[in-house]
Amino acid sequence: MAFTPDGLPPLRDVVAAHGLAPKKALGQNFLFDLNLTAKIARSAGPLEGFTVFEIGPGPGGLTRALLAQGASRVVAIETDPRCLPALSEIADHYPGRLEVVEGDALKIDLAAIADGAPAGIVANLPYNVGTQLLINWLTADPDAPFWSSMTLMFQKEVGQRIVAAPGSNHYGRLGILAGWLAHSEILFDVPPEAFTPPPKVTSSVVQLEPLAKHLPCQxxxxxxxxxxxxxxxxxxxxxxxxxxxxxxxxxxxxxxxxxxxxxxxxxxxxxxxxxx
Missing domain, CATH: 1.10.8.100 (rRNA adenine dimethylase, C-terminal domain)
Known part of the structure; x- marks a missing residue:
């Protein structure tokens, strides 16, 4: 069996071995390009000393990149039980650094898991719940956010709405909420062919950092x-x-x-x- 630079099998082999055909109902689009997952992990910045939350890791391509980038603790939240054995193999390869939580990220309190430790969120979010997850994290505690950065992949249109300025066609409620609480920017776009299966739209990686102080407002x-x-x-x-x-x-x-x-x-x- 061939191995990649991190000493683990290629993702396509992992997916084939565990029978992980992406499920449309779960919004699954897998990233097999290790150069791309490494780019996303690098974009998140230094990860040593951080708890890094990843939502919807699937077979673990981005998970592996985060660990290879030096993340001290990765908490991967996965709702699809079919993916757990593949993630368990990654956990064995990086002892004590990967925790896998089976469950719905919409119902899990990330702040409680972080427990006051510096935390970031890095994820290729499922399209069907990505916007709601972002809103949940932004508004969990506007005055004391549990996260120090979020590096997230959305549909490009959603990314444009997050960073939109007044006067833009994309400017609306999401951009105002994000602008009230964070500085956000689109880092780069990801073409459909980077995914399996390829979605019908281009994606964008968006980075958000909480403002040191936001405007007074309820x-x-x-x-x-x-x-x-x-x-x-x-x-x-x-x-x-x-x-x-x-x-x-x-x-x-x-x-x-x-x-x-x-x-x-x-x-x-x-x-x-x-x-x-």
């Missing part, structure tokens, strides 16, 4: 304002924000009622939330 109020504003994004704010006070609310913070949602900055949305 999450529930910000969500109410952005939901109303972007629920009718083509209408003027005097109309879209009518259920929340309309012109009276806008006058409180000195925002022209004829503007539209996509022209407002994160600071202005936070001001509206405080005015509620």
């Amino acid at each position: 999450l529930d109020k910000l969500e109410r304002v952005t939901q109303a504003a972007f629920g009718q994004r083509r209408k003027m704010l005097r109309q879209s924000l009518k259920p929340l006070g309309g012109e009276a609310l806008l006058d409180k913070v000195g925002i022209d009622a004829s503007r539209r949602a996509e022209t407002l900055s994160v600071e202005e949305f936070c001001a509206l939330a405080r005015a509620l």
